[in-house]
Amino acid sequence: xxxxxxxxxxxxxxxxxxxxxxxxxxxxxxxxxxxxxxxxxxxxxxxxxxxxxxxxxxxxxxxxxxxxxxxxxxxxxxxxxxxxxxxxxxxxxxxxxxxxxxxxxxxxxxxxxxxxxxxxxxxxxxxxxxxxxxxxxxxxxxxxxxxxxxxxxxxxxxxxxxxxxxxxxxxxxxxxxxxxxxxxxxxxxxxxxxxxxxxxxxxxxxxxxxxxxxxxxxxxxxxxxxxxxxxxxxxxxxxxxxxxxxxxxxxxxxxxxxxxxxxxxxxxxxxxxxxxxxxxxxxxxxxxxxxxxxxxxxxxxxxxxxxxxxxxxxxxxxxxxxxxxxxxxxxxxxxxxxxxxxxxxxxxxxxxxxxxxxxxxxxxxxxxxxxxxxxxxxxxxxxxxxxxxxxxxxxxxxxxxxxxxxxxxxxx
Amino acid sequence: xxxxxxxxxxxxxxxxxxxxxxxxxxxxxxxxxxxxxxxxxxxxxxxxxxxxxxxxxxxxxxxxxxxxxxxxxxxxxxxxxxxxxxxxxxxxxxxxxxxxxxxxxxxxxxxxxxxxxxxxxxxxxxxxxxxxxxxxxxxxxxxxxxxxxxxxxxxxxxxxxxxxxxxxxxxxxxxxxxxxxxxxxxxxxxxxxxxxxxxxxxxxxxxxxxxxxxxxxxxxxxxxxxxxxxxxxxxxxxxxxxxxxxxxxxxxxxxxxxxxxxxxxx
Numbered sequence: 001x002x003x004x005x006x007x008x009x010x011x012x013x014x015x016x017x018x019x020x021x022x023x024x025x026x027x028x029x030x031x032x033x034x035x036x037x038x039x040x041x042x043x044x045x046x047x048x049x050x051x052x053x054x055x056x057x058x059x060x061x062x063x064x065x066x067x068x069x070x071x072x073x074x075x076x077x078x079x080x081x082x083x084x085x086x087x088x089x090x091x092x093x094x095x096x097x098x099x100x101x102x103x104x105x106x107x108x109x110x111x112x113x114x115x116x117x118x119x120x121x122x123x124x125x126x127x128x129x130x131x132x133x134x135x136x137x138x139x140x141x142x143x144x145x146x147x148x149x150x151x152x153x154x155x156x157x158x159x160x161x162x163x164x165x166x167x168x169x170x171x172x173x174x175x176x177x178x179x180x181x182x183x184x185x186x187x188x189x190x191x192x193x194x195x196x197x198x199x200x201x202x203x204x205x206x207x208x209x210x211x212x213x214x215x216x217x218x219x220x221x222x223x224x225x226x227x228x229x230x231x232x233x234x235x236x237x238x239x240x241x242x243x244x245x246x247x248x249x250x251x252x253x254x255x256x257x258x259x260x261x262x263x264x265x266x267x268x269x270x271x272x273x274x275x276x277x278x279x280x281x282x283x284x285x286x287x288x289x290x291x292x293x294x295x296x297x298x299x300x301x302x303x304x305x306x307x308x309x310x311x312x313x314x315x316x317x318x319x320x321x322x323x324x325x326x327x328x329x330x331x332x333x334x335x336x337x338x339x340x341x342x343x344x345x346x347x348x349x350x351x352x353x354x355x356x357x358x359x360x361x362x363x364x365x366x367x368x369x370x371x372x373x374x375x376x377x378x379x380x381x382x383x384x385x386x387x388x389x390x391x392x393x394x395x396x397x398x399x400x401x402x403x404x405x406x407x408x409x410x411x412x
Numbered sequence: 413x414x415x416x417x418x419x420x421x422x423x424x425x426x427x428x429x430x431x432x433x434x435x436x437x438x439x440x441x442x443x444x445x446x447x448x449x450x451x452x453x454x455x456x457x458x459x460x461x462x463x464x465x466x467x468x469x470x471x472x473x474x475x476x477x478x479x480x481x482x483x484x485x486x487x488x489x490x491x492x493x494x495x496x497x498x499x500x501x502x503x504x505x506x507x508x509x510x511x512x513x514x515x516x517x518x519x520x521x522x523x524x525x526x527x528x529x530x531x532x533x534x535x536x537x538x539x540x541x542x543x544x545x546x547x548x549x550x551x552x553x554x555x556x557x558x559x560x561x562x563x564x565x566x567x568x569x570x571x572x573x574x575x576x577x578x579x580x581x582x583x584x585x586x587x588x589x590x591x592x593x594x595x596x597x598x599x600x601x602x603x604x605x606x607x608x609x610x611x612x613x614x615x616x617x618x619x620x621x622x623x624x625x626x627x628x629x630x631x632x633x634x635x636x637x638x639x640x641x642x643x644x645x646x647x648x649x650x651x652x653x654x655x656x657x658x659x660x661x662x663x664x665x666x667x668x669x670x671x672x673x674x675x676x677x678x
Binding site for chain 2: 009010011014015016017019020043044046070071072074
């Protein structure tokens with residue numbers, strides 16, 4: 001497909017000029033995306049539309065442009081992007097282009113090229129031989145890297161509505177505790193089953209990402225999540241020290257932060273359990289060793305190790321221990337999480353403000369995302385920070401996981 | 413009192429062909445043209461009560477007589493025309509001189525934009541209509557709506573014989589409209605039908621449309637129009653207008669009539 005962006009301005013709505021231009025594009029065999037429409041608020045205000053035209057051939061595109069130009073369509077001047085060398089390691093040129101998590105292209109030597117790994121709040125690094133553009137974090141930039149600056153020669157594509165007509169198709173950013181959950185959970189399960197099916201058939205190595213907090217263990221969602229992982233529905237796990245520590249604490253002591261999960265009350269010296277757990281795992285050197293040695297027999301960590309789930313544990317300043325697998329340098333942790341993102345086709349962000357927002361920042365807008373939290377502020381915050389594609393679900397994490405596991409076939 | 417700008421037809425003639433009406437072989441008669449123009453001024457002054465101002469005619473600028481194409485004037489601002497055809501571009505400086513001498517704030521459009529003044533931009537009090545495709549560029553209306561702070565709806569003119577909006581479209585002081593629908597594309601016809609209710613719109617019959625029935629001057633309840641338009645006049649009478657038919661055939665040879673020969677200054 002050959003693409004060209006045009007703009008049109010004036011009293012284009014009521015005069016039907018915009019309608020005429022769009023009709024002409026379609027009648028001639030092209031298609032269009034209205035990438036931006038600004039409608040004047042007062043009668044005398046003009047409106048403005050940016051239209052991305054697609055045509056199967058260059059000739060047809062030229063014909064379309066020739067037809068619509070007399071109606072005021074102006075071909076957006078296409079220029080190459082500008083690049084500047086990074087002045088030092090970890091420092092971007094002053095006027096660097098700050099990315100969004102939408103699909104992006106840059107124009108280089110007259111051609112538009114895709115920018116790999118869309119992620120918000122990064123910069124674009126261009127390698128000229130072989131030609132390759134990628135979004136990169138500030139910290140990973142090396143002196144002399146070519147970084148895209150300014151705005152010219154950069155174009156961003158609006159998110160296409162997915163073909164599936166499910167909860168993710170509507171991309172409603174509304175967050176409410178008073179909306180029914182069941183159909184959203186059913187849609188999540190359907191997607192998870194489809195991804196698993198594709199993996200089994202070797203069609204596409206799509207991944208389901210799960211980012212969670214320790215409330216999952218405290219609230220009683222451990223068993224359901226462990227089952228979902230054992231059943232092969234999760235392929236990447238992002239969490240912190242606490243989720244792993246309390247999960248293994250539950251395996252060793254039957255408690256979570258000292259509360260007996262069976263009887264629901266604190267037990268004597270229970271507050272020490274997670275420290276003793278962390279200490280024993282540290283002594284073995286890794287979570288994997290703890291599982292393989294038989295110290296930890298069941299639970300979320302055990303399921304992840306058995307299923308070969310890729311785990312990234314990111315530390316925080318309040319961590320006890322931490323467990324040996326926890327990456328304590330937060331920039332290193334971010335890079336490890338980033339490296340696990342390509343291929344994610346569904347992201348579940350459950351009961352963790354920190355991990356939900358951090359993961360949301362890393363995900364491309366094209367990744368269907370659901371954020372589950374008992375606190376409506378979390379999905380709202382996620383959406384306010386730009387992850388507009390996330391479907392918010394205000395509910396207890398344990399209830400969510402139990403219902404999801406049952407939708408996936410759990411009989412527990 | 414309404415003020416109009418006119419220019420005596422001392423040098424009027426068919427010296428080139430830039431619209432389908434003009435035939436160098438079908439020359440206008442100078443005496444008849446002067447008589448018809450004089451009659452028009454008399455009707456406008458004594459019957460309609462308009463105040464006329466006159467420009468100096470200039471040799472070798474035969475179309476200077478069509479002052480509707482000088483530009484557009486509103487609220488003390490004048491936006492001069494930027495003609496599409498080189499044959500008329502020589503008129504621009506005389507119109508600009510006149511606007512400047514009369515104390516209007518002259519505002520020019522971007523130099524690469526064609527715009528032919530009140531020939532293509534006509535209005536009702538709350539919105540204006542701009543003809544495009546034949547002479548004026550649609551892009552002119554973006555700038556004009558900013559300059560005058562007006563809603564301007566561009567309409568596409570599709571018949572080469574009706575190359576300016578004022579040849580097929582005449583808004584009246586009571587909000588009614590005389591127009592010749594085949595001159596507009598279907599989108600424009602829809603827009604006009606949406607904006608102006610049916611009982612206020614009069615689609616002039618073909619025979620009268622082709623005699624430039626719409627190239628009329630409306631001042632308060634008076635309408636000055638070319639002769640030979642009985643159905644249009646009858647409709648106007650029903651709406652309570654007084655009509656003043658004037659023989660202007662010599663100017664029709666150049667593709668103009670009553671409205672083309674005047675520019676509203678208020």
